[in-house]
Amino acid sequence: MPLKDIFCQEKAISAIQCSFAGDKVAHAYIFAGPDGIGKFTTAKEFAKLLLCKNPVRKGDFTDSCSNCASCQAFDAGSHPDFEHVYKELLEFTKEGKNKEPPFEFPIDVVREFVLDKVSQRPALSTRRVFVLTEAEKLNNESQNCLLKVLEEPPAYCCIILICTRPDKLLPTIRSRCQILRFGPINEEKIIEKLRHPGLSEKQIKFFARLTDGSLGLAGTYSQLETAEANIYETKTYILDTLANFEYKNALELAETIQKQSKEIAAIWAKLAPATSANDIKRKSTVIILQIIISALHDAMLANVAAGSQIVNFDQSEQVKRIALRFSPEQAAQKIAECFKTLHYLESSVNERLILEQLLLNLAETDRITSEL
Ligand SMILES: [Zn+2]
Structure with a gap:
């Protein structure tokens, strides 16, 4: 080029x-x-x-x-x-x-x-x-x-x-x-660039927003998706689960997430054989954490700036339910925990343990959830 x-x-x-x-x-x-x-x-x-x-x-x-x-x-x-x-x-x-x-x-x-x-x-x-x-x-x-x-x-x-x-x-x-x-790329331009018969408009828009103006990353996620990595389906599942989240779901969700991130990694390894297996494994888990962060961030916006552009635009009901569970301060604190988890992943401690810890943390909320 x-x-x-x-x-x-x-x-x-x-x-x-x-x-x-x-x-x-x-x-x-x-x-x-x-x-x-x-x-x-x-x-x-x-x-x-x-x-x-x-x-x-x-x-x-x-x-x-x-x-x-x-x-x-x-x-x-x-x-x-x-x-x-x-x-x-x-x-x-x-x-x-x-x-x-x-x-x-x-x-x-x-x-x-x-x-x-x-x-x-x-x-x-x-x-x-x-x-x-x-x-x-x-x-x-x-x-x-x-x-x-x-x-x-x-x-x-x-x-x-x-x-x-x-x-x-x-x-x-x-x-x-x-x-x-180098600045982030405009969403419309990313969507235009990523249109593909194997992907729905919703999926492309979600990838563009999730990756925050990174055409390369949005392109990689779209490529993974057309190779059946099921990232979009996973994100739908994560949002559904977080909207009705309880302590008892945490370990099950951690297990599903790990399984899913392994599947993404297996497909990614085929698409990028030159990248080290560890890097791919980490990057695949990062996708899942990005999804959780996007859900919490959307929930925070729903509480403090309703009507703002959100990443999970196609699951606004779930975002509203998550917003009811977490005050903006709590959401911000949980986002910080996700970033801490990202940091731990980079120092390659036991991935399973830190994911479980994170999800147990996410299940904790001061708000009464029985009315949901
Ligand atoms: Zn020349």
Whole structure:
């Protein structure tokens, strides 16, 4: 996809165009913003443009030519001056064989795929471009290693950090990078993009709202759904259950949720064989937690700002019942508990236990529910 066709990120693209046209390409960038809104696609296309031997200028827009030796090597995935650096490369490091795919971005990957390679002069183009994905997972020692490159980058080098949470990066890293922010994508545009004969309008609208402007994530969920992951059916079940929730339902719901998240993970693994099994497992549970958070958030809105746009627009009765169970303060507190659970999931403690704990917490309410 050429740079000019990237969807709905005009501001970031125009900043790139300005720096390219003014010959002011920075040595390091942070592409910041939520997952799935085109940061990596943009970084790849920007890299292709930076490496292209014959960029094409049309009006005030410059794009790669797609014909030169550099563009061809880039499209074939074999450009010697382009490095996509990601945490799972650990298994290709000197000491990394047979190591489990890491949750954090390991220093060995930064050392061997950035620090050691940055001094090699470009082989085909006039620049070398490094794109690091999931930079928010760089731990302190990895960031300090990266800092060595950022402190004195060779003139030909450009490093792009793809990052959902720039606040997780050391100030010394941030101050050496130009930060480009990528914003969420408009709901109508996501719906337009995701229309598919296998999906109903309701399902697409729900995915667009659940993922909050992340086209990539909404696209992944829709893809999973057409492969029969039954995410929409699961969310309908969760909302129905939460609307009539009692202590005794908590363990049963935890079990169903776990079973369902395993089914999603199994389908996801087939669609994305390059992603580590642990990451897929975690991401599948995150979908379920996102659904619970959306239900609580909708309930909070129903209490404090009735008539607002809600995620579960197709189950407004259930949302009203959940709103009767939880005051806005309680809903906010339960949402905070869900976020805590998300955090625990990332440190990979016993998933079953923390889901049960969360759902038992959700069953607790100060309000009298017998009138419901
Ligand atoms: Zn080219």
